[in-house]
Amino acid sequence: MTDTDIATTKTQLDVEHIKQDFPLLSKGFHGESIAYLDSAASSQRPTCVIDAMSGYYNYSHANVHRGVYKLAEEADRLYENARITTGKFVGAPDPAREIVFTKNATEAINLIAYSWGMHRLSEGDVVVVTEIEHHANLVPWIMLHKERGIELRVIPMRDDYLLDLDNLEEIVDGAKLVACTLMSNVLGTIPPFKKIADAAHSAGAIVVADGAQLVPHAHVDVKELDCDFLAFSGHKMLGPTGIGVLWGKAELLDSIPPFIGGGGMILDVKFEGIVPAEIPTRFEAGTPPIAEAVGLTAAIEYLDNIGMNNIFHHDAELTAYTIDSLKNTFGRDITIMGPDTTENRGGVISLALKDIHPHDLAQVLDESNVCIRAGHHCAKPLMRRLGTSATARASFYLYNDTSDADRLIEALSKAASIFG
Amino acid sequence: MTDTDIATTKTQLDVEHIKQDFPLLSKGFHGESIAYLDSAASSQRPTCVIDAMSGYYNYSHANVHRGVYKLAEEADRLYENARITTGKFVGAPDPAREIVFTKNATEAINLIAYSWGMHRLSEGDVVVVTEIEHHANLVPWIMLHKERGIELRVIPMRDDYLLDLDNLEEIVDGAKLVACTLMSNVLGTIPPFKKIADAAHSAGAIVVADGAQLVPHAHVDVKELDCDFLAFSGHKMLGPTGIGVLWGKAELLDSIPPFIGGGGMILDVKFEGIVPAEIPTRFEAGTPPIAEAVGLTAAIEYLDNIGMNNIFHHDAELTAYTIDSLKNTFGRDITIMGPDTTENRGGVISLALKDIHPHDLAQVLDESNVCIRAGHHCAKPLMRRLGTSATARASFYLYNDTSDADRLIEALSKAASIFG
Amino acid sequence: MSSSGLEDLYREIILDHYRNPRNRGSMEVPPSQRVEAYNPLCGDEVIVYLLEKNGVLEDVRIEGQGCSISQSSASLMSAAVKGKTIEETRQIISDFKKLMSIHESKLEDGTDDAQMDIDMDAMGELAALQGVVRFPVRIKCAILAWNALAQGLDEISGSSPDEPRQVEK
Amino acid sequence: MSSSGLEDLYREIILDHYRNPRNRGSMEVPPSQRVEAYNPLCGDEVIVYLLEKNGVLEDVRIEGQGCSISQSSASLMSAAVKGKTIEETRQIISDFKKLMSIHESKLEDGTDDAQMDIDMDAMGELAALQGVVRFPVRIKCAILAWNALAQGLDEISGSSPDEPRQVEK
Ligand SMILES: Cc1ncc(COP(=O)(O)O)c(C=O)c1O
Ligand SMILES: Cc1ncc(COP(=O)(O)O)c(C=O)c1O
Ligand code: FES
Numbered sequence A, B: 001m002t003d004t005d006i007a008t009t010k011t012q013l014d015v016e017h018i019k020q021d022f023p024l025l026s027k028g029f030h031g032e033s034i035a036y037l038d039s040a041a042s043s044q045r046p047t048c049v050i051d052a053m054s055g056y057y058n059y060s061h062a063n064v065h066r067g068v069y070k071l072a073e074e075a076d077r078l079y080e081n082a083r084i085t086t087g088k089f090v091g092a093p094d095p096a097r098e099i100v101f102t103k104n105a106t107e108a109i110n111l112i113a114y115s116w117g118m119h120r121l122s123e124g125d126v127v128v129v130t131e132i133e134h135h136a137n138l139v140p141w142i143m144l145h146k147e148r149g150i151e152l153r154v155i156p157m158r159d160d161y162l163l164d165l166d167n168l169e170e171i172v173d174g175a176k177l178v179a180c181t182l183m184s185n186v187l188g189t190i191p192p193f194k195k196i197a198d199a200a201h202s203a204g205a206i207v208v209a210d211g212a213q214l215v216p217h218a219h220v221d222v223k224e225l226d227c228d229f230l231a232f233s234g235h236k237m238l239g240p241t242g243i244g245v246l247w248g249k250a251e252l253l254d255s256i257p258p259f260i261g262g263g264g265m266i267l268d269v270k271f272e273g274i275v276p277a278e279i280p281t282r283f284e285a286g287t288p289p290i291a292e293a294v295g296l297t298a299a300i301e302y303l304d305n306i307g308m309n310n311i312f313h314h315d316a317e318l319t320a321y322t323i324d325s326l327k328n329t330f331g332r333d334i335t336i337m338g339p340d341t342t343e344n345r346g347g348v349i350s351l352a353l354k355d356i357h358p359h360d361l362a363q364v365l366d367e368s369n370v371c372i373r374a375g376h377h378c379a380k381p382l383m384r385r386l387g388t389s390a391t392a393r394a395s396f397y398l399y400n401d402t403s404d405a406d407r408l409i410e411a412l413s414k415a416a417s418i419f420g
Numbered sequence C, D: 001m002s003s004s005g006l007e008d009l010y011r012e013i014i015l016d017h018y019r020n021p022r023n024r025g026s027m028e029v030p031p032s033q034r035v036e037a038y039n040p041l042c043g044d045e046v047i048v049y050l051l052e053k054n055g056v057l058e059d060v061r062i063e064g065q066g067c068s069i070s071q072s073s074a075s076l077m078s079a080a081v082k083g084k085t086i087e088e089t090r091q092i093i094s095d096f097k098k099l100m101s102i103h104e105s106k107l108e109d110g111t112d113d114a115q116m117d118i119d120m121d122a123m124g125e126l127a128a129l130q131g132v133v134r135f136p137v138r139i140k141c142a143i144l145a146w147n148a149l150a151q152g153l154d155e156i157s158g159s160s161p162d163e164p165r166q167v168e169k
């Protein structure tokens, strides 16, 4: 998103009202009200998303691709419509051709690593990642390091939890691919992606954006980011599990071979060889996540209706409020691992309270029905950089408000007293 | 399944009653009653499956893997329980370790081709397939042919639509892997899998069973089949889209590297290399299809409740009835591409009526709300063998009865008169 | 349109052209031009032969096999363009594609900007194919031969093709 | 069990052993045996030192870091087995694992065949860890040090290990 976008919209979310759309949040878990602060792992979903999928399963399901009967045509139409909706949501210039549905963001990045990487990279070629990446945007490249002998370079993190771009040009020099998250799932850090993309492009590299965390929370436009590939997941943005998205520039997608092979992705099959289909079909072997695409469409419509800029602003305000309260309440006992501003960060707060182990913290918080995540958050290299093996992490979304933050702080106080 | 199993159970299905569980079938498509004869492409699903998923999304969803709070524990428990249920359904000796959830059957087979094939096969190694395979069980091996230079051998089909096993031992001689469908999605043919597996094992090959068609329709037991890998899909067995299953022998799974890389499948990540996790986690990178696993559990419970042997028997009876009626009605004008018995075949009927093009047939049938599929059914090499580019295919499941078959025949008569 | 989509699709004219295809056969190459169009979705194929002289399509022949829609559309096409100038033929192709895209454009945008100015009367028998737009999967069938024709014209004019050679998605 | 699972988990004995771990430290190797247990799920680690003489564990020391459950369990373990014979120690390990497996077995089979014969009195302070079974993800924490101990005994006996070295799934 651009700064002007954020500045121009400040419509307050009606969280009270929004919570009503989420049964777990309005009716509780086994009847007990919960503060769900783990949306960075997976969001909840509104009734309209669930209803869209149920309705699809009940009255519109058939397999897609070329069914002649009306029911199959309907399923086809809904599935292709999901592609268009998803593409437009991230500003894809050619949504019908540039959106590939995968099972999650992880598969989307693996698709790039296999289809592009395995065929375009050879020994000694350079791939650049950052120190704050999620394993989804690391392991595929590390596997290429092993399989193809590529060299992996790392953009380091500074002590203020922002990326250290002082040597950016040096690092990307000669690189073939630069992969960077749009937002850290541990720190909340939002790197200056456009700047990195510019440097990468100048160096002749293509650029992969891991949008798993930012796409659900902000207005993201692939043209403004100037990325070549963008990956994200349905389940973190009010959509179903079982669906992820890869956006890729049409020319780029068109230039690479398939990844997974099977039905639907070929024009012809002989025992001697295959003729792959056009994009995006080439990358969608087998029966795709049809109901999931229908659910994702409903989720995007719900998000669009509320407004991505409003959601981003809401997260930022709630994060600022929470960080303030945490500092006021716990003073020097609390450490927040993430940028101190709200400008370069999203609504993810990793924290340490005294020397209480994150798992103990999360356990005590659960007793107060405050749901946070403890662990390495699939970011082992970052944990090493932070000098720890785990953090406790609270994360916000459009259905959270200050009452959730207050419950977090109250429950943390309880933990402090138990382990005090 | 074994012959004795089939012989011992003959409980008639109460289709009238079963249809009530499927809104599309009891209430119709836009209010019009339909004869859904395309379950080989994808089945419908009963209300209990949809409710299980909605219930999960509403009140039990969190990301799995190590969440400390109760909600995440619940999601974890449901997901691992799905693994056990699915494993037991196909007789897995060690369900907790041997079941890998994928996005569909196609990905399951690709997992074998990438993780096992790319690392175990080199130039000149032999992989055997059959002439009646679906692209899902062909393309991954043909891609290995291209990438690794392996040799592909083919078990041919006889003119009676059964496999020609006369030269079986010769064909599998020296092979490293034999991949065979448990049931053809075009012909209905059920090959003598155990016989092929025995020959393959004697030759020192491992054996892959494509169960996408048979697992939904019969009692399948991996021990009785004596296969090393088995792949199938949720959406063809009353379950959701977005989930597939790979069963593999524990020792075998344990001996191969990961396929897709990301969160959840590693023990440790350094920029220099990764330490993969134990099985089955090693093969499940990223957020898995959690709600889909919950839906699949409900589907399996529904199927188990009705009884797989009863379903198989039901399909067989309905198929026999339909083939008889087709022959009586259309005489020499109809060609049925599939075995003439009901012993070696399931409830899939590919047919040609006069020289009416399959797409025209399907189109005319749709006007009577009879849903069949026209096309190559992702089996191009088989189409070549059959000397055609497409067939019209009707397929049955537990919610079909003779009234659906009768509607099929009536609609075919109409087509015959239009194009007569 | 009539309430029964099917009767709209399989109009008498279409069935007639399917049963008795016009201009069936081949021509010597050269002087004629031979162009194939393959529908990867179903494996069907139409082959078009064009004999151009002084800017006029003196003869058109059709070979190949496929469904009633693709075969009748090819036959109708051959009758419509035989004897026409290259210019006129391009106009007919353009009008026909407009006719077929009404539904597709609706599909993608949700908008109904399909009030296109097609002179339906001028289309003659070709108008019989209008019912196809209600059956999105079959549009590809109807367009098959026309893609071959368009490509053939490009080859005749020696220009680089301005139409994709395969059926659009 | 008490209605509050949390109080059941963080019993006073456990918090005491967490805050004031017993037998903390290392020993020279040899004569002592050093065994590590690593919990890949959280990155925590327990290191156990065993000094055996004439079939008796004369001394036990614990190093490493982790959550309150893993650290207190290690401390409780060291107190429970120090001075015990190898045989007695094996019995204690076996009883403790039974205690921890009650929930896991329920989880997998849905059956409640967990009426295992564990002499809870004989377990002494170790019984305080019983509350852990209500928190499946934390069982791995409680078992961590015990896996190291079991491995150490195997190494002392020179037998091949009969326990997996890493935390079971
Ligand atoms: C025999 C066979 N194998 C594999 C598949 C692929 O299944 P899926 O599309 O769910 O991956 C199918 C589905 O059409 C099939 O019929
Ligand atoms: C930054 C980031 N990238 C990628 C992923 C992977 O997403 P998924 O598990 O849906 O594949 C996540 C999810 O945790 C993430 O936070
Ligand atoms: S179905 Fe092949 S051209 Fe119509």
Ligand code: FES
Pocket (backbone or CB within 6 Å): A359, D039, D042, D043, D044, D045, D066, D067, D068, D069, D070, D140, D141, D142, D144
């Ligand atoms: S959380 Fe690591 S051992 Fe308990």
